[in-house]
Amino acid sequence: MVGLDIGATKVLGVATDGDGRVLAEVLTTTPLGADAVVAAAADVVTELRARTGHRLEGTVGVGIPGIVDVARGAVKHAVNLGVEEEWLPLADLLSVATGAPVVVDNDVNAAALGAAHVTGHQDLVYLSIGTGLAAASILDGRLRRGAHAAAGEIGHISVDPAGRPCRCGQVGCLEIAASGSAVAELWPATDVPPARALFDAAAAGDAKAVRVRDAFAARVADAVRLVALTVDPEVVLLGGGVAQVGEDLRVAVARALAVQATASPFLRSLELPSRLELVPSDVPVAAVGAALLGRVSP
Structure with a gap:
């Protein structure tokens, strides 16, 4: 599973096993603008594939600030990322860029899922x-x-x-x-x-x-x-x-x-x-929670 925590300053990506244990991490700076954010997220997935040696064809989960329509995989009001679109179809755009299905949720929701998983x-x-x-x-x-x-x-x-x-x-x-x-x-x-x-x-x-x-x-x-x-x-x-x-x-x-x-x-x-x-400080709970999104999203 792959999880991406897209924040105002960084994109942190993780590859996890079926139990949510982190196998690899990739960190990059968050650019401004919708196209640049999608490209940076896709690059992180590519690097995770390279580091793990696996195609990682399962669902890519994304946690991102803003109002998220989970069913559509779209986000709006992510102003800190320079995303000005009323609704950015992030899941569709990132799916095309990575060749994998994508699910998107608010970053705090993703972090809560990760925290629940880690703490029990x-x-x-x-x-x-x-x-x-x-x-x-x-x-x-x-x-x-x-x-x-x-x-x-x-x-x-x-x-x-x-x-x-x-x-x-x-x-x-x-x-x-x-x-x-x-x-x-x-x-x-x-x-x-x-x-x-x-x-x-x-x-x-x-x-x-x-x-x-x-x-x-x-x-x-x-x-x-x-x-x-x-x-x-x-x-x-x-x-x-x-x-x-x-x-x-x-x-x-x-x-x-x-x-x-x-x-x-x-x-x-x-x-x-x-x-x-x-929250546990030794686990990237937002990225881990994003990786778990495919299990809980509609």
């Missing part, structure tokens, strides 16, 4: 804290996409009517305060990822960093509480670029959840801090 949890919410904020749900072993493929777009829930404008056209959206972009704005850094720089500074005792870290963790805790009260999953997995901070992030968010529950016996009864986990 079949009732989870995967919370992606990256450039933006989004979630994907595996409920009783089934991926929930939503009637309009918008399930999990929690970053665009307006939580502050007097807040700043969001790129979605609303104001005060949750991802303005609970995303990698938010951290980069509040704690800019050039030599290391901003989230890592922030948490390191806070750990070193920088008072301002502690305030910024705790405020950020509280907003991520809001997102965790939101998904927990909506679908009540067994676990909430923290993923995305900010999750590379590791255990420091989980501890900060768990602490914020505990503080938020101080005055609420109801929230305390849900034991949200203990249901919070990090």
Whole structure:
């Protein structure tokens, strides 16, 4: 099986065996524009074939940001990739380029599938804290996409009517305060990822960093509480670029959840801090999940 994780900066492709174990990986830079993205994805498949020595004729799964019509294999609003088409028929174009059947889904959905496969949890919410904020749900072993493929777009829930404008056209959206972009704005850094720089500074005792870290963790805790009260999953997995901070992030968010529950016996009864986990850092869950898409897509 082949899985492609197409992001704003990179295309990561994996070839896996029938059990989802990674046999080979290929990483390349993501170009801008529909034609260039398709060509880069096809090149990754070609290189995976070369590295494995197999034709890899099975389904190629693709996880990509944007709104995805899984049945049609089409994507729109993938603006970070320079894909301006109302609906780009990505599956058809990539199938022609690779000679293999292709299935396409949202990248966070793919990551949730991969996380479920790797962790063994079949009732989870995967919370992606990256450039933006989004979630994907595996409920009783089934991926929930939503009637309009918008399930999990929690970053665009307006939580502050007097807040700043969001790129979605609303104001005060949750991802303005609970995303990698938010951290980069509040704690800019050039030599290391901003989230890592922030948490390191806070750990070193920088008072301002502690305030910024705790405020950020509280907003991520809001997102965790939101998904927990909506679908009540067994676990909430923290993923995305900010999750590379590791255990420091989980501890900060768990602490914020505990503080938020101080005055609420109801929230305390849900034991949200203990249901919070990090996505495994040693497996490319989004690419592995993309490879599994052929098993779950219509």
